[in-house]
Amino acid sequence: MKILIKQLEKQLEKIEEKIDKREDTFWDRSDNWQESDKGVDFECQTNDLENIRDEIAALIDSAEDFVSNWSKS
Secondary structure, eight states, X not given: OHHHHHHHHHHHHHHXXXXXXXXXXXXXXXXXXXXXXXXXXXXXXXXXXXXXHHHHHHHHHHHHHHHHHHHHO
16 A cells, blocks of 8 residues: 555656646636636646645545554554
């Protein structure tokens, strides 16, 4: 289980880096681009990645709780 947690943490790190890059890209673009269909789609995709990040983080927390509780019994 600890190996799985480490793998999830690595994936979480990669997703966070991707989100950071996408946010920089979004804010570096013009207001017109941000408000265009492409800009809105780009932002929605970034939001989807943020939701995935949050779900992975919650999964890691649950797995760590499981390991902690399991080792106590």
